[in-house]
Amino acid sequence: MDRFLVQRLGFALLLFVALVVVVPILFVLGVIVVEGSMAITWEFLSAMPSDGMKGGGIFPTIVGTFLLMLGTAMASIPVGVGGAIYLAEYARDTWLTRAIRLAIVNLAGIPSVVYGLFGLGLFVLFLQFGTSILAGALTLAIMTIPIIISTTEEALRAVPTEFRTIIASLGGTRWQGIRGVVLPQALPGIITGIILGLLRAAGETAPILFTVAAFYLPRLPHSPFDPTMALPYHLYVISTQVPGMPLRIQHGTALVLLTLVLSMNVTATVIRSYFRRRRQW
Amino acid sequence: MEKFRVESLNFFYGRVAALKDISLSVQERQITALIGPSGCGKSTFLRCLNRMNDTIRGTRVQGKIFLDGQDIYKSGINVVELRQRVGMVFQRPNPFPQSIWDNVAFGPRVLGLDKHFHLPEIIENSLRGAALWEEVKDRLKQDALSLSLGQQQRLCIARTIAVRPEIILMDEPCSALDPIATLQIEELMQSLKKDYTLVIVTHNMQQAARVSDWTGFFWMGELVEFDVTEKIFTRPAQQLTEDYITGRAG
Numbered sequence: 001m002d003r004f005l006v007q008r009l010g011f012a013l014l015l016f017v018a019l020v021v022v023v024p025i026l027f028v029l030g031v032i033v034v035e036g037s038m039a040i041t042w043e044f045l046s047a048m049p050s051d052g053m054k055g056g057g058i059f060p061t062i063v064g065t066f067l068l069m070l071g072t073a074m075a076s077i078p079v080g081v082g083g084a085i086y087l088a089e090y091a092r093d094t095w096l097t098r099a100i101r102l103a104i105v106n107l108a109g110i111p112s113v114v115y116g117l118f119g120l121g122l123f124v125l126f127l128q129f130g131t132s133i134l135a136g137a138l139t140l141a142i143m144t145i146p147i148i149i150s151t152t153e154e155a156l157r158a159v160p161t162e163f164r165t166i167i168a169s170l171g172g173t174r175w176q177g178i179r180g181v182v183l184p185q186a187l188p189g190i191i192t193g194i195i196l197g198l199l200r201a202a203g204e205t206a207p208i209l210f211t212v213a214a215f216y217l218p219r220l221p222h223s224p225f226d227p228t229m230a231l232p233y234h235l236y237v238i239s240t241q242v243p244g245m246p247l248r249i250q251h252g253t254a255l256v257l258l259t260l261v262l263s264m265n266v267t268a269t270v271i272r273s274y275f276r277r278r279r280q281w
Numbered sequence: 282m283e284k285f286r287v288e289s290l291n292f293f294y295g296r297v298a299a300l301k302d303i304s305l306s307v308q309e310r311q312i313t314a315l316i317g318p319s320g321c322g323k324s325t326f327l328r329c330l331n332r333m334n335d336t337i338r339g340t341r342v343q344g345k346i347f348l349d350g351q352d353i354y355k356s357g358i359n360v361v362e363l364r365q366r367v368g369m370v371f372q373r374p375n376p377f378p379q380s381i382w383d384n385v386a387f388g389p390r391v392l393g394l395d396k397h398f399h400l401p402e403i404i405e406n407s408l409r410g411a412a413l414w415e416e417v418k419d420r421l422k423q424d425a426l427s428l429s430l431g432q433q434q435r436l437c438i439a440r441t442i443a444v445r446p447e448i449i450l451m452d453e454p455c456s457a458l459d460p461i462a463t464l465q466i467e468e469l470m471q472s473l474k475k476d477y478t479l480v481i482v483t484h485n486m487q488q489a490a491r492v493s494d495w496t497g498f499f500w501m502g503e504l505v506e507f508d509v510t511e512k513i514f515t516r517p518a519q520q521l522t523e524d525y526i527t528g529r530a531g
Binding site: 168171172 | 331333336361362364365366368369371373375377378387388390391392437440441444
């Protein structure tokens with residue numbers, strides 16, 4: 001066969017394969033955006049659900065997801081970034097640090113339902129936080145920390161060793177070097193990692209299933225020890241657990257969750273590409 | 282006046298001896314040049330003088346180095362303070378990716394000097410000391426990486442003198458620069474000599490001959506000869522030195 005024809009056929013095949021990946025995503029997005037946008041009204045976003053979730057809005061689920069993210073961020077950022085600084089800047093290569101790294105890699109691969117059960121056992125039952133925002137946020141934090149540690153460590157290691165040497169030669173301590181030069185340089189990478197970590201937590205259903213999520217609670221939580229509704233779990237509930245649910249509400253909820261997650265993703269990408277262009281070493 | 286006195290210094294990377302029984306002394310406010318082929322140990326020696334080798338794992342030092350009569354390898358010496366007294370300029374110009382101002386201000390801020398002295402004054406004096414002030418005084422807030430390589434290297438020198446060291450070590454400071462920038466650095470060395478003790482490592486024998494007062498010739502981890510520069514380059518005591526400076530060895 002003509003070798004140019006072979007090439008053209010080959011590329012056509014590859015294009016087809018690429019389209020196979022993209023088309024379903026575009027289809028899903030299209031349906032959700034088109035159908036969902038019809039459901040989005042101010043009332044839908046700001047009102048309590050009513051009529052057994054078949055009417056009203058989804059306000060408490062948005063607030064719940066927002067509060068969970070806030071709690072997750074507060075718990076996971078200090079631990080994740082701190083741990084990464086220790087691993088990248090201070091820790092020597094011993095069996096202990098190697099074990100920690102191995103654990104981090106493996107933690108990132110654990111199915112989220114396992115985190116949910118772990119959170120149920122530790123926070124809800126053993127520590128008696130009950131089904132609460134606190135228990136849910138901590139469970140999500142445990143899931144997020146490995147992601148933050150590994151991305152932060154990578155960002156710190158990308159800062160040239162040379163800078164640390166210069167700082168030492170100027171009479172600076174290691175911590176001053178980290179504060180003054182290394183962290184600012186690594187910050188965009190760290191922020192990206194944090195957003196991507198929180199992103200994963202925002203969309204998860206399984207970890208909050210047993211630890212925080214309320215099936216139907218048409219009011220806002222009063223304290224960290226209250227349960228709350230949350231977007232991913234709510235979507236699961238109205239899609240599978242409530243017969244006769246209007247499709248409109250399902251699409252609307254999906255669109256809100258999708259918008260939240262995608263906008264975080266875009267933010268992370270923008271931050272990363274902006275700083276990558278500025279970086280000159 | 283003697284600033285450094287080195288007595289029978291040995292240095293090991295693991296089991297490999299990189300420096301063998303080095304003894305010499307560095308005179309205050311003079312320029313001491315260290316020459317020799319690649320891998321002869323001259324940079325390793327330089328980095329012993331401010332203990333920058335400490336950060337490399339698996340290395341070991343034997344012998345003594347006295348700075349103003351005090352052994353810098355004695356236990357209880359604060360290495361961070363030592364490095365403030367013994368500043369260093371590296372081979373590749375390596376300013377932080379920050380403004381010119383922030384680069385010079387970094388050391389003083391880290392050491393807290395800006396609390397006792399007027400920071401703008403430190404910055405101006407340091408940049409003047411590095412013969413860079415006139416070129417950058419109107420754009421101190423600009424990114425340091427926008428400067429030419431030669432300017433960047435002088436900025437690194439300004440950053441080093443901003444912490445008021447007594448000694449400046451320079452590890453092949455011109456090897457990344459063009460001839461004109463090299464000449465500027467060499468002139469700068471002459472003016473720095475008035476206030477600082479300089480120890481420079483160089484690949485370039487002409488440079489050593491032009492700028493230095495004392496020269497040490499290293500060969501395979503040993504100090505073959507150490508003497509007044511003029512003598513090394515006109516009537517060396519060792520055959521090996523003569524072979525090297527005339528280009529027959531190395």
